[in-house]
Amino acid sequence: MNEATPRRRFLARAAVIGGGALLAGCDRLSHVPWFASLLGSAESLNLAVRKVTASRLAMAQEFSAADLSPSFRSNGTSNPSDPRYQTLAAGNFADYRLEVGGQVHAPLSLSLTDLRALPERTQITRHDCVEGWSAIGKWRGARLAGLLARAQPLPSAKFVVFHCADSLDEGGSPYYESIDMDDAYHEQTILAYDLNDQPLPIANGAPLRLRVERQLGYKMAKYVMRIELVDSFAAIGEGNGGYWEDQGYQWYAGI
Amino acid sequence: MTEKGITASSATADRVYYRHTLPIRVMHWLNVIAFFVLLTSGLQIFNAHPSLAWGKSSYTGKPPLLEIGARENASGQPIGITRIGEYEWHTTGFLGVSGGASDPQQRAFPAWATLPGPQWLSMARSWHFFAAWIFVLNGLCYVAYSIASRHLRRDLVPTAADRQSIGRSLKDHLLLRHPTGEAAKHYNVLQKITYLLVIFILLPLIILMGWAMSPWLDSLLPGWVDMVGGRQSARTLHFVVAFLLLAFVFVHVFEVVVSGLWNNLRSMISGRYVVPPQEHADE
Numbered sequence: 001m002n003e004a005t006p007r008r009r010f011l012a013r014a015a016v017i018g019g020g021a022l023l024a025g026c027d028r029l030s031h032v033p034w035f036a037s038l039l040g041s042a043e044s045l046n047l048a049v050r051k052v053t054a055s056r057l058a059m060a061q062e063f064s065a066a067d068l069s070p071s072f073r074s075n076g077t078s079n080p081s082d083p084r085y086q087t088l089a090a091g092n093f094a095d096y097r098l099e100v101g102g103q104v105h106a107p108l109s110l111s112l113t114d115l116r117a118l119p120e121r122t123q124i125t126r127h128d129c130v131e132g133w134s135a136i137g138k139w140r141g142a143r144l145a146g147l148l149a150r151a152q153p154l155p156s157a158k159f160v161v162f163h164c165a166d167s168l169d170e171g172g173s174p175y176y177e178s179i180d181m182d183d184a185y186h187e188q189t190i191l192a193y194d195l196n197d198q199p200l201p202i203a204n205g206a207p208l209r210l211r212v213e214r215q216l217g218y219k220m221a222k223y224v225m226r227i228e229l230v231d232s233f234a235a236i237g238e239g240n241g242g243y244w245e246d247q248g249y250q251w252y253a254g255i
Numbered sequence: 256m257t258e259k260g261i262t263a264s265s266a267t268a269d270r271v272y273y274r275h276t277l278p279i280r281v282m283h284w285l286n287v288i289a290f291f292v293l294l295t296s297g298l299q300i301f302n303a304h305p306s307l308a309w310g311k312s313s314y315t316g317k318p319p320l321l322e323i324g325a326r327e328n329a330s331g332q333p334i335g336i337t338r339i340g341e342y343e344w345h346t347t348g349f350l351g352v353s354g355g356a357s358d359p360q361q362r363a364f365p366a367w368a369t370l371p372g373p374q375w376l377s378m379a380r381s382w383h384f385f386a387a388w389i390f391v392l393n394g395l396c397y398v399a400y401s402i403a404s405r406h407l408r409r410d411l412v413p414t415a416a417d418r419q420s421i422g423r424s425l426k427d428h429l430l431l432r433h434p435t436g437e438a439a440k441h442y443n444v445l446q447k448i449t450y451l452l453v454i455f456i457l458l459p460l461i462i463l464m465g466w467a468m469s470p471w472l473d474s475l476l477p478g479w480v481d482m483v484g485g486r487q488s489a490r491t492l493h494f495v496v497a498f499l500l501l502a503f504v505f506v507h508v509f510e511v512v513v514s515g516l517w518n519n520l521r522s523m524i525s526g527r528y529v530v531p532p533q534e535h536a537d538e
Contacts, residue, residue, distance in 0.1 A: 020367065022291065023295060023367070023370055023372065024372075026292070026295075026370050026371070026382070027370070027371050027372050030370075030371045030375070030378045030382075036378070036381065038385070039378075039381040039382055039385040040381050040385075041385070042381070042384040042385040042387070042388055043381075043384070045388060046384065046471075050471050053475060054471060054474060054475055058474040058475060058477075059474060059477055060470060060473065060474045060477065061473055061474070061477040061478050061480070062477070063311065067311050067312070069312050069313075069314035069315065070314060070315075070316050071314065072314075073313075073314060126311065126312055126470075126486060128468070128470050128486065129304070130303070130376065130380075131303040131304040131376070132300065132301070132303055132304035132306075132468075132490060133304045133306070133313040133314075133487075134311070134312040134313050134314075134486050134487055135312050135313065135314050136311060136312045136314075213470065213474075214470050214471055214473075214474045215470055215471070216470060244377075247377060248377035248378060248381075249376075249377045249380070250377075250380065250381075253470075254469060254470055254471030254472075255384060255468075255469040255470075255471060255472075
């Protein structure tokens with residue numbers, strides 16, 4: 001066994017150095033565009049598997065009042081600094097209008113009163129943040145399907161884009177998000193105006209936030225000001241379909 | 256697979272035993288790479304919310320089970336804090352605060368243990384889900400191959416004789432006494448039990464608990480996540496099982512090193528293992 005000793009020492013040292021070098025190498029690979037997009041290809045695989053395994057109509061779990069989180073955590077923006085938003089907030093959103101446009105037959109401009117008159121849904125659901133935490137809240141809002149029935153999307157419309165009043169970076173690029181038509185027409189997809197039986201607080205997205213219960217929290221845009229139907233989101237923001245998507249997060253946030 | 260010469264000759268060439276088939280070797284090393292990426296990217300993902308809770312949500316009114324954070328001491332220096340239940344430890348340098356005295360960073364797991372090193376949640380998720388696909392597909396291939404090739408029945412399921420040698424095997428392991436001769440050609444009983452636990456309990460559990468965190472997979476059968484107490488319980492179990500697997504890796508590598516590092520390593524690379532000669536009988 002003597003002849004193995006230097007080899008052994010070499011291997012032991014190689015294992016320690018190798019572990020560190022491996023991580024450093026992987027770190028460098030993260031910055032190589034083709035490799036990053038290879039890693040990102042898992043997202044397409046997830047989306048493809050979702051399409052064959054899950055019904056378009058599959059429902060997110062709903063909970064009972066006993067499961068409600070004592071207070072619903074606010075994340076991202078907690079109070080948009082945009083002066084127009086601040087003016088609307090000062091007037092308790094009486095002058096708020098949700099604009100609905102893009103590839104629709106009938107563009108809409110809806111007040112909160114109009115929105116509350118649309119077909120509504122109340123649901124107690126779990127909000128899963130991409131960071132790892134979850135909170136359970138009771139949401140009441142207008143079904144997006146009902147709103148779309150009034151706006152009448154053109155057959156070419158493939159995505160619904162939500163433009164928001166807040167921005168998370170210093171450059172002021174506004175928050176936005178997008179979902180496909182399967183999620184848009186899903187029964188639990190609502191534009192929420194109440195949280196836990198109270199008007200939606202500013203910290204949680206007043207006056208209107210999106211709920212897409214089968215995806216992660218960053219899809220659920222707060223402070224929604226305008227809805228746009230498009231056949232492609234390539235021309236919006238940096239073209240990835242959302243504020244966080246433009247920072248490298250997955251567009252399909254079902255995982 | 257040659258049987259001749261083991262007792263008659265001590266020449267190394269005669270004692271070469273073909274231990275691992277090519278598919279097993281390929282799948283073993285694929286698994287090593289996937290596990291390494293999953294563990295390190297998983298620690299980076301954990302850093303985004305360095306807290307573990309039990310229940311359907313993180314905010315149930317009960318304190319978290321485990322929390323890693325930082326606070327400033329009297330002189331304004333950040334100190335790392337790890338809290339499990341009511342107990343709290345100062346873990347500066349490793350957990351909570353790391354990166355050296357000149358440039359202390361407030362982060363749960365240190366940069367040397369995470370992929371990517373710097374805080375980068377979206378890239379860690381890309382690594383994690385890509386590696387997860389390889390890990391799961393590779394694992395399925397392994398199980399299918401092990402059943403079809405009878406590797407499972409022949410090499411992994413303990414025999415009646417094995418079941419009676421648990422005590423002796425335990426003693427041998429603690430005394431670092433390793434099998435020689437014919438016995439070295441087979442897994443020992445503790446090894447078999449450990450491999451079966453890892454393959455059929457821990458690995459399926461960690462995969463299932465990973466799925467439990469996905470809002471999409473939760474919607475396939477709403478409520479299934481409550482079987483383990485809820486989504487945050489599943490996240491906690493995912494973390495705990497990851498560390499049980501890490502503990503397995505440490506013990507596995509330790510045994511590989513103490514029972515003949517080069518010989519073992521070669522048997523997982525080329526398949527060839529030199530059976531240690533039976534020099535003296537204990538019984």
